[in-house]
Amino acid sequence: xxxxxxxxxxxxxxxxxxxxxxxxxxxxxxxxxxxxxxxxxxxxxxxxxxxxxxxxxxxxxxxxxxxxxxxxxxxxxxxxxxxxxxxxxxxxxxxxxxxxxxxxxxxxxxxxxxxxxxxxxxxxxxxxxxxxxxxxxxxxxxxxxxxxxxxxxxxxxxxxxxxxxxxxxxxxxxxxxxxxxxxxxxxxxxxxxxxxxxxxxxxxxxxxxxxxxxxxxxxxxxxxxxxxxxxxxxxxxxxxxxxxxxxxxxxxxxxxxxxxxxxxxxxxxxxxxxxxxxxxxxxxxxxxxxxxxxxxx
Amino acid sequence: xxxxxxxxxxxxxxxxxxxxxxxxxxxxxxxxxxxxxxxxxxxxxxxxxxxxxxxxxxxxxxxxxxxxxxxxxxxxxxxxxxxxxxxxxxxxxxxxxxxxxxxxxxxxxxxxxxxxxxxxxxxxxxxxxxxxxxxxxxxxxxxxxxxxxxxxxxxxxxxxxxxxxxxxxxxxxxxxxxxxxxxxxxxxxxxxxxxxxxxxxxxxxxxxxxxxxxxxxxxxxxxxxxxxxxxxxxxxxxxxxxxxxxxxxxxxx
Amino acid sequence: xxxxxxxxxxxxxxxxxxxxxxxxxxxxxxxxxxxxxxxxxxxxxxxxxxxxxxxxxxxxxxxxxxxxxxxxxxxxxxxxxxxxxxxxxxxxxxxxxxxxxxxxxxxxxxxxxxxxxxxxxxxxxxxxxxxxxxxxxxxxxxxxxxxxxxxxxxxxxxxxxxxxxxxxxxxxxxxxxxxxxxxxxxxxxxxxxxxxxxxxxxxxxxxxxxxxxxxxxxxxxxxxxxxxxxxxxxxxxxxxxxxxxxxxxxxxxxxxxxxxxxxxxxxxxxxxxxxxxxxxx
Ligand SMILES: Nc1ncnc2c1ncn2[C@@H]1O[C@H](COP(=O)(O)OP(=O)(O)O)[C@@H](O)[C@H]1O
Ligand SMILES: [Mg+2]
Numbered sequence: 001x002x003x004x005x006x007x008x009x010x011x012x013x014x015x016x017x018x019x020x021x022x023x024x025x026x027x028x029x030x031x032x033x034x035x036x037x038x039x040x041x042x043x044x045x046x047x048x049x050x051x052x053x054x055x056x057x058x059x060x061x062x063x064x065x066x067x068x069x070x071x072x073x074x075x076x077x078x079x080x081x082x083x084x085x086x087x088x089x090x091x092x093x094x095x096x097x098x099x100x101x102x103x104x105x106x107x108x109x110x111x112x113x114x115x116x117x118x119x120x121x122x123x124x125x126x127x128x129x130x131x132x133x134x135x136x137x138x139x140x141x142x143x144x145x146x147x148x149x150x151x152x153x154x155x156x157x158x159x160x161x162x163x164x165x166x167x168x169x170x171x172x173x174x175x176x177x178x179x180x181x182x183x184x185x186x187x188x189x190x191x192x193x194x195x196x197x198x199x200x201x202x203x204x205x206x207x208x209x210x211x212x213x214x215x216x217x218x219x220x221x222x223x224x225x226x227x228x229x230x231x232x233x234x235x236x237x238x239x240x241x242x243x244x245x246x247x248x249x250x251x252x253x254x255x256x257x258x259x260x261x262x263x264x265x266x267x268x269x270x271x272x273x274x275x276x277x278x279x280x281x282x283x284x285x286x287x288x289x290x291x292x293x294x295x296x297x
Numbered sequence: 298x299x300x301x302x303x304x305x306x307x308x309x310x311x312x313x314x315x316x317x318x319x320x321x322x323x324x325x326x327x328x329x330x331x332x333x334x335x336x337x338x339x340x341x342x343x344x345x346x347x348x349x350x351x352x353x354x355x356x357x358x359x360x361x362x363x364x365x366x367x368x369x370x371x372x373x374x375x376x377x378x379x380x381x382x383x384x385x386x387x388x389x390x391x392x393x394x395x396x397x398x399x400x401x402x403x404x405x406x407x408x409x410x411x412x413x414x415x416x417x418x419x420x421x422x423x424x425x426x427x428x429x430x431x432x433x434x435x436x437x438x439x440x441x442x443x444x445x446x447x448x449x450x451x452x453x454x455x456x457x458x459x460x461x462x463x464x465x466x467x468x469x470x471x472x473x474x475x476x477x478x479x480x481x482x483x484x485x486x487x488x489x490x491x492x493x494x495x496x497x498x499x500x501x502x503x504x505x506x507x508x509x510x511x512x513x514x515x516x517x518x519x520x521x522x523x524x525x526x527x528x529x530x531x532x533x534x535x536x537x538x539x540x541x542x543x544x545x546x547x548x549x550x
Numbered sequence: 551x552x553x554x555x556x557x558x559x560x561x562x563x564x565x566x567x568x569x570x571x572x573x574x575x576x577x578x579x580x581x582x583x584x585x586x587x588x589x590x591x592x593x594x595x596x597x598x599x600x601x602x603x604x605x606x607x608x609x610x611x612x613x614x615x616x617x618x619x620x621x622x623x624x625x626x627x628x629x630x631x632x633x634x635x636x637x638x639x640x641x642x643x644x645x646x647x648x649x650x651x652x653x654x655x656x657x658x659x660x661x662x663x664x665x666x667x668x669x670x671x672x673x674x675x676x677x678x679x680x681x682x683x684x685x686x687x688x689x690x691x692x693x694x695x696x697x698x699x700x701x702x703x704x705x706x707x708x709x710x711x712x713x714x715x716x717x718x719x720x721x722x723x724x725x726x727x728x729x730x731x732x733x734x735x736x737x738x739x740x741x742x743x744x745x746x747x748x749x750x751x752x753x754x755x756x757x758x759x760x761x762x763x764x765x766x767x768x769x770x771x772x773x774x775x776x777x778x779x780x781x782x783x784x785x786x787x788x789x790x791x792x793x794x795x796x797x798x799x800x801x802x803x804x805x806x807x808x809x810x811x812x813x814x815x816x817x818x819x820x821x822x823x824x825x826x827x828x829x830x831x
Binding site for chain 1: 553554556557560561563564565567568570571572574575576578579581582628629630631632633635636637639640641647649650651652653654655656657658659660661662663664665666667668670671672675676692695696699723724725749750752753754755756759760782783785786789790797800804807808811812814815819
């Protein structure tokens with residue numbers, strides 16, 4: 001008996017440790033990002049970091065063009081992905097005939113499975129030339145091209161989370177509205193969507209969070225020019241995002257150089273942004289009350 | 298024949314962590330070789346009491362427990378008590394039959410195997426349990442089929458047999474026949490009549506009729522309180538509390 | 551506009567959006583399949599790159615991705631399943647568990663390139679593993695952890711509570727109940743989650759950029775402290791870094807990577823559907 005209770009105790013501690021490892025990793029990640037970025041904050045003044053020029057070879061580390069680049073690409077992606085994703089989720093949950101759903105759901109899983117480097121590759125070879133021809137711009141490697149692909153990458157997240165939220169709306173809501181003579185669309189628009197709104201909001205936040213962190217695709221198709229977009233037309237010019245900057249330059253910098261540390265400054269900013277977005281999304285989820293389970297009776 | 302108090306409940310109060318007070322100051326003896334019936338309207342705390350006797354309540358969030366429960370005079374909530382051994386001595390059958398997702402045989406071997414029984418003894422225990430639960434003839438040729446392939450009534454008797462394989466001293470049954478047809482119900486009840494020769498049986502019946510049919514001893518629960526208890530013959534013919542009388546004559550509940 | 555007409559317009563727009571999504575996905579997958587098919591051959595799959603990668607095969611990259619996927623599994627599966635067991639079977643709803651959940655959500659949201667930075671800082675430099683399979687696997691493993699934890703926990707929670715109660719009432723300890731009843735029932739769901747997590751790891755480029763990936767390494771790694779080529783990074787290299795690369799080889803590589811990843815997806819779907827048919831509750 002003694003032996004078995006030690007065993008029980010050991011197992012419980014072991015799985016608890018596995019749970020704790022999640023916390024440990026977050027702290028480790030944060031610690032290492034801080035450790036490697038602090039010299040960057042020391043070498044480059046805050047004023048310089050917020051500067052408009054990113055020319056590391058000349059010792060200029062202004063992050064503004066990168067931040068603006070990321071924002072532009074992500075905003076562009078959001079404008080396309082949010083309505084498209086929500087519409088697709090509504091289609092799957094409320095409108096589509098059974099067979100269309102059976103086709104669409106696995107396809108969306110396929111989309112979620114396509115590695116970002118493959119999407120970037122297709123973007124370079126197929127999408128960029130079309131964008132160049134359509135816009136008459138000198139190159140097809142533009143913020144817009146990146147937005148388009150990012151929208152595609154954010155879609156699976158948005159669709160699946162939003163669809164779950166719509167599905168979770170009790171049938172009685174729908175029946176009630178339909179019984180009062182509402183059309184199916186009115187029911188969806190006035191009853192179901194408002195009831196599912198917190199889930200839909202979560203879907204959108206998670207989709208955008210996914211887009212902000214995306215690296216390879218944007219690096220391959222946005223042209224990587226570190227200039228600040230100023231007009232809406234700049235959507236059709238090259239930009240450079242925060243993620244792409246890290247990926248493109250980390251391989252070439254000397255370890256412990258200022259450039260190296262500033263890349264970690266970008267990294268920790270991305271960490272914090274994604275943390276805030278995901279926390280916000282999580283709070284929405286946490287708020288849903290949980291009922292305690294009862295033992296058989 | 299003198300009555301032997303197998304389980305003694307002393308001033309037991311239980312409150313769940315959501316604040317529900319399910320038992321208030323209940324004191325009651327449960328006797329060996331008797332069918333002890335706990336009855337009363339839903340929400341009276343009967344299930345809570347049963348789950349306290351084999352400490353299944355440990356699985357739910359019980360905020361507060363006062364009082365004690367003695368099994369053969371020993372406190373089952375004593376810190377050094379072996380809970381697993383306790384649950385082997387106090388078996389339980391639930392309202393809904395829950396066969397584990399395995400074959401019939403594996404269901405029957407499950408408890409004894411955990412208790413360290415090996416070899417042919419496992420099949421002996423299985424057969425004995427099945428016979429006592431009056432289901433041996435129905436399943437003896439299909440022991441290696443999934444337990445879920447049995448009918449509801451058979452599943453419930455399998456669950457009773459599964460409890461018996463542990464050769465417990467006390468058997469707790471929480472509305473064991475609530476989902477069963479009259480024939481299966483009769484089979485379970487007649488098994489209980491035989492089992493009581495050797496075991497302490499504590500049953501929450503699913504109706505007053507069943508309570509009156511099987512009770513050697515009966516206790517009436519109302520909203521967490523034990524209203525009265527005594528020999529079934531007396532309690533169902535000459536109850537001493539008005540509320541008991543109202544309930545058994547169908548005036549409420 | 552009448553109510554019926556507005557419904558028709560709304561449904562038409564929604565269907566159009568869904569059709570657009572379908573067309574886009576089919577177009578991407580179709581293009582790669584059609585263009586890449588021509589490059590596929592036995593030599594391409596089993597050969598070593600030659601002529602500055604402009605000829606030959608991609609075998610070292612395929613093997614490298616296999617090794618990294620395995621390394622990811624070794625890192626993430628025990629930790630992830632353990633954590634899921636803790637969350638579903640042991641933990642009470644306390645501040646401590648909530649901290650774990652927030653950590654998991656946080657891990658899930660961290661951009662993959664930041665994982666790359668972290669792996670570089672901790673494993674490659676601080677722990678001196680160098681750019682190696684070990685550093686890459688650990689980095690990918692930590693990145694995959696949240697996916698495995700959440701899907702495994704969901705699978706565990708889907709097992710009816712009544713099984714746990716009954717098993718306990720038959721004299722099983724908590725771990726015996728988990729081992730004998732809960733885990734076997736949750737296994738297919740856990741497996742699905744593991745495969746989906748590994749699928750994502752196998753296709754990632756950013757986390758391996760600075761932790762393991764070799765630009766060009768025609769031989770196979772001989773230990774976990776070696777660098778290795780990997781399919782996603784190789785595709786990146788030959789489509790952006792090597793001028794004059796034959797387009798056929800690029801598409802061929804993309805197709806192999808896509809097949810690698812999607813076959814895992816199919817495996818996950820198969821496990822899931824067989825499980826649905828077999829389970830008894
Ligand atoms: N796990 C639980 N958590 C909170 N309250 C509970 C739980 N189980 C039972 N209760 C409450 O305790 C009271 C007694 O329930 P129970 O013991 O099931 O009564 P009975 O079996 O007599 O119907 C009821 O009010 C019920 O709602
Ligand atoms: Mg009850």
